Amino acid sequence: MEDVFARKKARFPYIPGLLAFREGHAIISAIGKLTVAPDLVLIDGQGIAHPEGFGIASHIGVILGIPTIGCAKSRLVGEYEAPGSMKGNWTYLYHRGAKVGAVVRTRSFVKPLFVSPGHLIDIESSVEIVLECTSGFRIPEPLRAADRLSRKLRNDYSGQSPALDK
DNA sequence: GCGACAG
DNA sequence: ATCTTGTCGC
Numbered sequence: 001m002e003d004v005f006a007r008k009k010a011r012f013p014y015i016p017g018l019l020a021f022r023e024g025h026a027i028i029s030a031i032g033k034l035t036v037a038p039d040l041v042l043i044d045g046q047g048i049a050h051p052e053g054f055g056i057a058s059h060i061g062v063i064l065g066i067p068t069i070g071c072a073k074s075r076l077v078g079e080y081e082a083p084g085s086m087k088g089n090w091t092y093l094y095h096r097g098a099k100v101g102a103v104v105r106t107r108s109f110v111k112p113l114f115v116s117p118g119h120l121i122d123i124e125s126s127v128e129i130v131l132e133c134t135s136g137f138r139i140p141e142p143l144r145a146a147d148r149l150s151r152k153l154r155n156d157y158s159g160q161s162p163a164l165d166k
Numbered sequence: 167g168c169g170a171c172a173g
Numbered sequence: 174a175t176c177t178t179g180t181c182g183c
Contacts, residue, residue: 014172014173014174015171016170016171016172016173017171017172019172019173022173023173044172044173045172045173046172049172050172055172056172056173070172072172072173073172073173074171074172074173075171075172076171076172077170077171077172114172
């Protein structure tokens with residue numbers, strides 16, 4: 001009950017539009033280790049609101065054949081009208097004339113989130129689910145938990161045997 | 167050439 | 174993403 005979090009060194013740089021090539025494997029690998037198959041996975045990044053209409057959430061969903069929602073803290077592509085200031089308010093995100101996602105206010109008077117379908121789900125359901133797992137903070141609880149865990153593991157491993165840098 | 171640009 | 178100073182509200 002240790003190596004399930006074996007350290008992985010990113011071998012691909014962060015390039016807007018190519019996030020899946022940097023973090024895709026680690027995510028798929030992690031999901032593969034779950035003992036309970038998830039009904040749906042929230043991904044920190046874009047779904048179809050992407051230059052090629054296929055962000056990291058789309059990659060994960062298609063490869064694993066499960067529903068996924070892209071939930072990003074900032075915009076990659078698309079135009080939109082600012083949503084109302086209150087929690088729950090949202091507007092559609094458009095790109096090249098098509099609806100590709102939503103700009104969602106997950107907390108009153110705070111910068112909105114960019115939600116877009118990854119796989120096997122539509123825009124409205126994606127917004128509904130993101131809002132359902134958000135309370136008190138701007139970021140949905142599943143992503144907050146993931147951030148806390150990844151940060152702790154990264155700090156705990158820092159400076160340790162480079163041999164773990166598989 | 168200049169500005170935009172998930173994490 | 175990371176770093177960092179100052180301010181705000183519970």
